[in-house]
Each structure stands twice: as C-alpha cells, then as structure tokens.
Amino acid sequence: MPQGLEQLKRRLVDVIPNAVRVGLETAMTESANSIVAGARLRVPVDEGDVQASIRHHGVKEGKRGGLYVAVTAGDKTTEADTYQVARLLEFGTMKMPAQPYLLPAFRANRRRAKSAMRRAIRDAIIHLSTRKQA
Numbered sequence: 001m002p003q004g005l006e007q008l009k010r011r012l013v014d015v016i017p018n019a020v021r022v023g024l025e026t027a028m029t030e031s032a033n034s035i036v037a038g039a040r041l042r043v044p045v046d047e048g049d050v051q052a053s054i055r056h057h058g059v060k061e062g063k064r065g066g067l068y069v070a071v072t073a074g075d076k077t078t079e080a081d082t083y084q085v086a087r088l089l090e091f092g093t094m095k096m097p098a099q100p101y102l103l104p105a106f107r108a109n110r111r112r113a114k115s116a117m118r119r120a121i122r123d124a125i126i127h128l129s130t131r132k133q134a
Contacts, residue, residue: 019124019125019127019128020120020121020124020125021067022124023120023121023123023124024067024117024120024121024124025059025067026120027113027116027117027119027120028059028067028069028113028117029056029058029059029069030116031069031109031112031113031116031117032056032069032071033056034109034112034113035056035071035102035105035106035109035113036054036055036056036071036105037105038104038105038108038109039054039071039073039101039102039104039105039106040054041105042100042101042104042105043089043101044089044099044101045089049077049078050073050074050078050085050086050089052077053072053073053074053075053077053078053086054071054072054073054086054101054102055071055072056069056070056071056072057069057070057071057072071102071106073086073087073090073101073102074086074087089101090102090103
C-alpha cells in the first residue's frame with residue numbers, strides 16, 4: 001500500500017475520531033452543566049435537598065458505542081420514608097400534580113446542546129485539516 005494512502009487511512013481511523021471525541025465530550029459536559037443549572041432553578045420546592053441532588057455523571061460510552069451524559073435527581077438525602085421526593089415532584093402522584101423540572105430544563109437546552117456538539121465536531125475536523133496543511 002502506498003505511503004500516502006496508509007497515512008490517510010491512519011488519520012481517518014485514529015486521529016480524527018480521537019480529536020472529535022475530545023471536543024464532543026467537552027461540549028456534552030458543558031451542555032449537561034447547563035441542564036443541571038436549569039433544573040436546579042426549576043425545582044418547585046427544596047424538600048429533602050432535591051436541588052443539591054441534581055447532577056450529571058460525566059460522559060460515558062453506551063452499549064452500542066454512542067456517547068451519553070446522564071442527568072439525575074435524587075439520592076439518599078431526598079428519600080422520605082420509602083418514596084423518592086425528586087421522582088414524585090417530577091412525575092406527580094394520584095394526589096399531587098406533576099411539577100417537572102428535569103424535562104423542562106432538558107427541553108430549554110436541547111437546541112443549544114445539539115449546536116454545541118455539531119460545532120465541536122466541525123471545529124475538531126477543521127483544526128486537524130489546517131494543522132496538517134501548515
């Protein structure tokens with residue numbers, strides 16, 4: 001195989017995906033931080049420290065190879081008897097209407113998050129292509 005073709009293959013398989021992943025993980029983490037901040041502002045009451053329990057768990061790789069960031073609410077500090085207060089607030093009960101805070105925060109940041117991820121991918125590829133040409 002000619003040397004130029006081998007370099008191109010290595011670059012397409014190794015260098016570009018690694019650079020894209022680094023940029024993508026940064027954009028995903030920043031977007032998750034925005035969702036967490038928005039959800040904390042939307043919690044209707046702070047029973048059991050629900051606001052403090054809202055967090056993201058970093059970028060992880062899914063079973064099929066895709067990347068994701070989980071944003072959760074609720075932990076041991078938000079348990080009241082056997083019920084998770086954070087879950088009850090988000091989804092409601094038969095006696096209490098839902099007072100969602102996670103889903104609205106996600107919806108408010110969805111477009112911005114998608115744009116940030118697209119921009120991170122594009123910038124990583126452009127940076128690599130201009131760096132190799134210089």
